[in-house]
Amino acid sequence: EAGVAQSPRYKIIEKRQSVAFWCNPISGHATLYWYQQILGQGPKLLIQFQNNGVVDDSQLPKDRFSAERLKGVDSTLKIQPAKLEDSAVYLCASSSGGGYSGANVLTFGAGSRLTVL
Amino acid sequence: TQLLEQSPQFLSIQEGENLTVYCNSSSVFSSLQWYRQEPGEGPVLLVTVVTGGEVKKLKRLTFQFGDARKDSSLHITAAQPGDTGLYLCAGAASGAQKLVFGQGTRLTINP
Numbered sequence: 001e002a003g004v005a006q007s008p009r010y011k012i013i014e015k016r017q018s019v020a021f022w023c024n025p026i027s028g029h030a031t032l033y034w035y036q037q038i039l040g041q042g043p044k045l046l047i048q049f050q051n052n053g054v055v056d057d058s059q060l061p062k063d064r065f066s067a068e069r070l071k072g073v074d075s076t077l078k079i080q081p082a083k084l085e086d087s088a089v090y091l092c093a094s095s096s097g098g099g100y101s102g103a104n105v106l107t108f109g110a111g112s113r114l115t116v117l
Numbered sequence: 118t119q120l121l122e123q124s125p126q127f128l129s130i131q132e133g134e135n136l137t138v139y140c141n142s143s144s145v146f147s148s149l150q151w152y153r154q155e156p157g158e159g160p161v162l163l164v165t166v167v168t169g170g171e172v173k174k175l176k177r178l179t180f181q182f183g184d185a186r187k188d189s190s191l192h193i194t195a196a197q198p199g200d201t202g203l204y205l206c207a208g209a210a211s212g213a214q215k216l217v218f219g220q221g222t223r224l225t226i227n228p
Contacts, residue, residue, distance in 0.1 A: 004159070035218075042121075042205050042218030043160070056215055091159050106216070108159025 002026065004109035006092050012115045018080035021112045025073070025094030031055075032069055033106065034077050035091040043091055049075065082116045089113050120144070121206055121219035129225040133195055138222045140206035141188045149189045149208040151180055154221075160205055196226045 005024040013019050025032050031050050035043035046065065048055040051072040060067070064083070069075040079086055089111040097104035124139045140149070148167040152160035164173050166182035166189065173180045177200075179192040189208075193200055207218045 033216075040220070042123075042207075042220045044218070045215055048215070058215075093159070105162055105165075108161070110158050 004092055004094055004107055006090075006109035006112050008112055009110065010113050010115075012117065013082055014117050015084055016081040018078065019082060019114060020079075021077045021090050021092075021114075023075045023077070023092030023109060025075070025092070026096075026107055029094035029096050029107075030072070031095045031097065032075050033093040033095075034067055034075070035093065035108075037089045037091055037111070039088070046077070046090075079114075082114075084116050087114055087116045121208060121217055123204075123206060123219035123222050125222060126220065127223050127225075129227065130196060132198060132226055132228050136193050136196060136224070138191045138193075138204055138224070139188070140190070140208075140219055142208070143187065144210050145186050146208035146210055147186070149182055149186075149206060150216075151189070151191055152205040152207060154203040154205060160203075193224075196224075198226045198228050200224060201226050 007022050011019055033048050034046045036046050037043045046060045047057040047067045049069040052069045065079055067077045091108050091111045093106040093108040095104050095106045121140055121142050130136055148165055150165045151163045153163055154160040164175055164180045166180055169184045169186045171182045177194045181190050189206055204222045204224055205218050207216050209216050
């Protein structure tokens, strides 16, 4: 089966500019996640969707970050305006299950690397 | 806040040596997962452990979940250069919907 697709793979912008990342999950996966991975750290959950509803966005900086998952398939993560500390890899993942049980497997995309100058 | 602390953060050893990576928390987890991440790629799931005291083996890798479900270890026997990567543990506390990751252990196996 095809994996989780993300684009762009790399993006360089100046602070205060905006950027958008796109994710296409594995077909049929109901749950989609956006993680932020800063260099040297583990991934941090930004937002979790189940179908097109938000399950958890408690760590999403809502003054500058937004995400949507229209029609319960593709998702877009936007940052506006970007700050220097937003430099990171943005990982999208999907899973067929909704809760974190032993049977719930997350499949990650390759990520989108953002550099804010 | 559930925290997972991994140790060591960096490990560089020679091919053929054995090593153990630890993942510790003060919280109880319903399940715990180990991932491996290579440069430019997303994390890939290696194993999930769900029962306290559980031991799982994946070729030369042995994973153990602590009896109290607060900690886990990953042991690699006779490490190979292909084992090089970032190893991440991740878990969800009982009843929680959020998967929390440790900061990772960056492993380098030198030929």
